[in-house]
Amino acid sequence: MTTAPSPSPPASAAAPSEARRERTVLSLPEHTVEIVSDPGEGAQKCGQIFGRVSAKMGNGVWTVEIIPAEIQPPARQPSSASGNRVRIGTGPVTNWGDHANLVVAFNEQVLLHRHRLDALAKDAIILIENMWATHDDPDIRQAWTDAMEELGSASYQFVPVPMEEECLAVIDNPRRGKNMFALGLLAWIYSRDLEKIKGLIAQEFRKKAEAIYDTNVTLLERGWRWAEDHLDFRIDVPRVESNRPMVVMNGNQAVAIGGIAAGMELCAMYPITPATSASHHLSDIFERFGGVVHQAEDEIAAVGVALGASFAGKVAFTITSGPGLALKTEFIGLAIMTETPLVVVDVQRGGPSTGLPTKVEQGDLLAAIFGQPGDAPHVVLAPATMEECFLCMTTARRVAEALRTVVIVLSDANLATGVQPFPRPDPSEQWFAQPPDLAPVREGLRPYDWDPQRGVSPRVVPGQPGGMFTATGLSHDEWSHVGYTPDVHERGCRMRSRKLAVFQQMLKPPVVNGEPTGDLLVVGWGSTLGAIEEAVGRARQEGLAVSSLHLRFLSPLEPGLAEIFRRFRKVMTIEINYSDDPGDPFVTAENRRRGQLAWLLRAQTLVDVDCWTRVPGEPLRPGQILQAIHDSMPQGASR
Structure with a gap:
């Protein structure tokens, strides 16, 4: 050579x-x-x-x-x-x-x-x-x-x-x-x-x-x-023999197979890069498990079909990317108002508008959480690996049905098309939610008979004896009657919000990768996990007091974050979305636009969370993150 x-x-x-x-x-x-x-x-x-x-x-x-x-x-x-x-x-x-x-x-x-x-x-x-x-x-x-x-x-x-x-x-x-x-x-x-x-x-x-x-x-x-x-x-490159059988798949395949493993019965979607291949995988095998893949005429119709199937008692989900999520917004709000379980998978790409259809970005976080008009609390979670793409689908189905709400799963183009081996999952009863109880509805049960301790009401499906009611996207009372007084709307908002408050208390605090105290805590979400942990590992080998934390639940956030953050001199998010350079002469502390997770964490924890973000259209590299760690260490950091 x-x-x-x-x-x-x-x-x-x-x-x-x-x-x-x-x-x-x-x-x-x-x-x-x-x-x-x-x-x-x-x-x-x-x-x-x-x-x-x-x-x-x-x-x-x-x-x-x-x-x-x-x-x-x-x-x-x-x-x-x-x-x-x-x-x-x-x-x-x-x-x-x-x-x-x-x-x-x-x-x-x-x-x-x-x-x-x-x-x-x-x-x-x-x-x-x-x-x-x-x-x-x-x-x-x-x-x-x-x-x-x-x-x-x-x-x-x-x-x-x-x-x-x-x-x-x-x-x-x-x-x-x-x-x-x-x-x-x-x-x-x-x-x-x-x-x-x-x-x-x-x-x-x-x-x-x-x-x-x-x-x-x-x-x-x-x-x-x-x-x-x-x-x-x-x-x-030497290989390591493993006693556990492994599976090899990309994130879209894992989402598809995870949907099957969760017992889902319908996937309705409209083709959109980089999410489309998930439906291709499903269409090859879903029918064998009693499932149906429906390609709708557009994004709005796709989520409408999924919502209708779920309202009828089936288990349904839809898969899309950022532009499709925007179009599905009104139906997502309807699902939240009618308390109909629904899983929405958003395989993120670069935006806004058509943006970067084939490139990776984490730009949909705030849209996924706050993109619906009015107060529309729901669950948002983000897998970090191909294995988690699989497991997130089983979790999403159980949570959606337990809380009678929408669960949005935020994947991205890096996970969607990348391939990674992981241990073959052992079937578990925890994959499956309980099917709707189709026994005759007891007399006097209201379709929105909210449990004041949990904010959840029994699920009633069409055809259930004694369970007929008028479904509406209008603000309504426990009988699903349109509300005309302020207290009706207040109570509905309070019950829908209580679901997330109670659910958040059931979550475990996230685990810190590294020491529980130090100079810098790097926080990430989604597919940046591997690059962040590799960079933090290199930094620790250099003697830097750096740890990392990776979030899976983003709405509601996992508990204990403020307490964890206060153990470090500085907290910084690493994200693939845009933030202003603080060195820009036009940027001030008041007008600086920050990374989306940083914005969320600052609001929720009242901790001065900094951020380092890039939108290169490709995954972040460990070396880039390591350099960001060096540049972001607080003054007087120990080595």
Whole structure:
């Protein structure tokens, strides 16, 4: 390998016999891989399969999809970069890391994009398609030259790979085969099990003709053989054997399967990025468990169908993203007013408006809690891992039915598309809520017969003998009669609010990661968990008195926060949403817009909670958070 970029890739790959004599095996506790291409060349699929097979072989894995903002951007443009980052480790992997150590790039322009984003390690190994340096088009040759000159600022180790030439020996259109060839390269480099990969390919193309499977396997094996014959290095990331069976899935799959495990019976949704794939997973298997997936004509209809099904006694949920959540607001308010159980999953993306459909952000927190007109108390919770995406669905169903209210689950694009292995959940009775009691309603029972101690009333469903009543979104009394006096509305608001007050007292205080006292407490929520805890771990190794806290329940907030916060000299949230830079000359302490969780915590605890936030359109990196910790340590902090 060589580090000197040139108009044509350096002849860095060894000849076959030489490679076999001088091959080096690098044994590392973890390694991060990126596969990047133009859209439509299959780099995402390559990364997904590589990540899944690594997990199935016993490595810790976290994957993140690299998705351009446009559906079909122009080819060979930096902004067109599409692919996948896969971080694999000997132990559990909880985030995508800081930089990629090895990259497979289908052209120099997408590689340039990742370079400009500081996504690559300075000494990264780059396996790059070598056809562009000698392309017939002089503009492409010049673009290659210019890109390689810019890439020369880093000490990358380039390995030219004739992907086009190798794939043409198998398939007429190499754009449809490079991803499997690249998968073969990675399989050899990291000693992945080819038979397991073939099984995943068979699963992926199970609805296609057998010839398509055969072609993909041929390309896979050709990539393996090319790497075996030409590369002088391999990378070994040791695996840990586990006695517990593991499952490998992304967050959207976990949400879908969690809905099934919770006994849900209907999912109504309208397609929206990045939530749509959850319904795809459901549509494949939900019917086997007696469930129905309903694709509505729009977001409003979707939540209306789910609400109607739940009102009729079924267990229903809807899945959307930020723009869809905005459209569902009025029906969510109706569910709260009529006290109809409903689960809403919001897979957050960048906003506002259409915003960043394919990018991660945590911008919906305050909208999820306060976005409904009037006083509309309900539960909001946020999973932090793929396993929690599964478990949150079982929790959401039980809470929604126990409190007769709406539960909003805040996932995000990082969780939705990323893959992580976790122990196969053992079925538990706690997954299931009690079904509605359909026995005849006792005489005199009112449809909103609120328990003054809990704010909850018995659930009455249509068709239940003696249970007929007029449902209304208007303010009403215990008989569901429209209220015309102030005390009726006051009592309804008080009972709906009491549900959350009583529920909050049932929650356990959150657990501090690290020492219970110190100089700085970092607070997060959602998918930032792994990056925050890794950064805090590094800071503690440096001698900094830093701990972290991660919240799952956001409405109501978990108890004891004010007491925990007062044990630290400074409290700071880490979030993927916007906040003003306090150094901005136009920003003051009074007009500064803060991170959304910081705003919430300041209001609820009366503690001066600071924040460090970014909206990069990608997950936060542990190194970024570590630097933020250094910059935010209070004066006189101990080391």
